[in-house]
Amino acid sequence: MFPTTPHRYTPEEVEWLRSRYRQERDRRIRPEGNAQYQRASGEIVTDPYTERAERAPVHDRVEALVIGGGFGGLLAGARLRQAGVGDIRMVDEGGDFGGTWYWNRYPGVQCDVEATVYMPLLEEVGYVPKWRYAPGEEIRAHAVAIAKQFDLYADALFHTRVTELRWDDETAEWTATTDRGDEFRTRYVVISSGTLAQPKLPAVPGIDDFAGHTFHTSRWDAGYELAGKRVAVVGTGASGIQVIPHVAEQAQHLYVFQRTPSSVDVRDNRPIDPAWAATLKPGWQRERMENFLTLVTGGHVPEDLIDDGWTATANLQRQILTGTVDPTISAEEREYLDERADFRKMDEIRARVAAVVEDPATAEKLKPWYRYMCKRPTFSDDYLPTFNRPDVTLVDTADTGGITAMTSSSVVVGDQHYEVDCVIFATGFETGISGVVSGTLPVHGRGGLPLLGHWRNGPRTLHGFASHGFPNLFHLGSLQNAASVNFTHVLQEQATHIAELVAEAARRGAHRIEPTAEAEEAWVATIRETAPDNYNFQAECTPGYYNGEGRPRPVNNSFGPGPVVFHELLRTWRANGGMDDVMRTA
Template identity: 80%
Template structure:
């Protein structure tokens, strides 16, 4: 079914044809097991018992007391640690399961790794550390090194515990402290606890029948095996020259690794269920003259400008001017409930849909321009709304399919890969013999240790946090809950999101630092919201949360919509992150601290 480039205004027949194509493509990919089609990358077919980058060293268990502990060494934890240092916290302990700081940028080191958000707004605390990124879209190693630089600048290595997983948090009301226990036998006390363990940390594998039978080499992209492939993050995978390689998955990670594998492997098979939308990347080195012209406050200005534009606000100038800011209108459905009230609901929905169709048609036209084989080009075209899947950007991915040693294997009509054998991957009745299978299948989404139950939290009277949240999250502003004093959460629950989530985490860290500083200034015994404050915030979330259930239900399956089974309820602050950050600033300066600081 071919649909030509869409005009400025569509006839009902043209709109119906496009909607029908989207529905048909969605139905080809829906599976009744939804997210159950995946399995955890652990256990008998797992890779994660050891850290491939840092050797684990034995140490004696820790039994002491600190003022604050931050669980998680990614950017959320790092920025929180920095803000706590600035708030005057000296006895600070950072804990992470990895061997060093960096979070996702510690674990992910695959070839071609870059961030898809411009580095000047993504990499936090650039001015504080005194660094200007070398590339517009920074490579993974540059980002990881920046994480280390933050930790060094704010003395976060002092008393840090790596290769350590927190196994329990329990509140002692008499001592007004938390008891923290870990898998290394540690048991210590802390006045404050901040949980920043992330929600995209646990790799997942497809539940392919026979996956355990395969006798070739396998690994997940988040544990790239350079010992097998050779090379490094810049490529040069010379050990694959005589290898047939299969890649499972075509999301944001595959977009980056496929060009390197295509160049270096004897033959590459890309197993695709749903193609990504692939727009222009246009990465380039940072202009030294531009970097030298920057004045104090430059990063915050760029961050605020980017956030304002991508969430539908107005700015006199687009300082970033990239694929994200150019498609801000198309992101509204997923990220914010802000509306143009000058339009009727019907006209607004029509214009949104038209803009979306035009952008996606442009992306499909780019596939035709680049990919030489018409049949392959047709398979690479995305037929869904723009924000149904995370958009991707590359100047090399589509070009890889012009190589004679690259084969695209479409799995949409077979419900994915049919099975694996000892020697290869089977789709339908066809077996593709491969020496190595690389799983670019992403992570479990939205499942932190707290929500999964792997980090049990017991508050006042032994009350389990998950029991307190049995009917949904109960917090004030997403940070803290009644009955769980001095416990702070970073993440997306009951606050606001953005495509640049590190900016959101920075605002959360700033808020936590300010609350802790004021608590210490007042000599507060506890930081804890009242039940009334919790309920009022829950009501605000219910009243303002964006209603994107219908939109996501019509999307092709992916992690944004629970593999075709979206949650009917959103826990996000509908007006969006700009309004949420303004709300927090106003709360801090207009007496809000009185709601949570308990002095007697």
């Protein structure tokens, strides 16, 4: 039985789809959850793009330290510079600015959010993207342009990891130490080390025994010749979707190892019209960013300025990235309507697979059977046609719990050995695990209090940025605030907020910016009261990084009303005396 009505679903069809989704989920769930992956280490994570330069340890003082050179760190540095901060030290483990876009240089890499809203500070830098969905190299070049525009190279330390932050009550400053022997003082610290920086690998028995060539998509080996080689690509998430068509064009034979198929929608990328760009007026990027953010979080605007796959599926995104809901209908009716809209969209995506992929058996393996936001949606016009090539083989690993083993010359799935010369891991990054959360960056606040000790019963912040007992320390990211599919917009608002606090502290002569214990507790309560309850939705999902590989967290730490409301809350807080409560002159 398969649902046949395109727009309406009978109770029998609904139950059939729910049952199929559960069956497909159960085929893929592994009892070890995230432990099925291991942190990549050694040669496979060595920077292949920039040679590490030896240098003497740094022992000095700066006004502000920004940890992380991706867009979050760049935005923090830019906004702090605009706020009048002179000495800013940027520290990153990579060899240059760019963050994820420094590391991801595989063929075909591009952003899936429109460039005019994703690439931040376009007007400040004086740049209009060349493509609607910018390739990685254009994005990386823009990151470098931001750093140059705001003079962030001056005190930057690359190929450097901060290993400890410790507050000194007497001097009202932080001491930072690094893995390069640096030890310096700073008044302010902004942590934007990101959650898409540490590559992960499948914990496959025998992975270290493979004698052929291996590399991760985030450490692309451009010097390795794929022509004439039997190549395996492991992973069919966002990176795999983009790189697989390019590898197929070069390799003698490509084996694609898939655990769960991605939902692959139309990309329709195209150059941005220079004539249109010439008509843009000051404020154009903010207008487009706000328009996009409002739409994808469930709000309403007179005109959809972006009009793409994200804005067309805004209601479906609410299950993970919450936003405005219609208060005139009940939660039950909303779920009823959302589920059927979800069925329609996923039926459309599965129908596209059947229409494009010529071999019926391969097409069936490529069809995604889960709710739309169970995995991050992908967009490509090249991925599905790749499986029509005679030199490409799809290996579905759902029934074996993934790849079974690796030998010196093969990838093993069940009893089948696939002899290959090279294995490319498109297995992504550790997500939601920053150095602070993992403990690899210990932070000690007033009186030596460890931050993770303060957070032993869960994160405790004001607005997600700062914690009581940890003055002048700010976090960028999704913790206890609101997220969006366009995360750079969220980071820009966060960086602006931090810079406003620092500028106000300078005006008042305040030595410390620190929330009270009461303000912190009130915000924790706000998160607890407003956080969306999407546990049941995620528990029904196919395993992936959104739901902890089938083990969703029972506690959600995001601001339920969404980023549009959150950003307005911050602006109102700043304008109505909120900063009075965090400024400390003694």
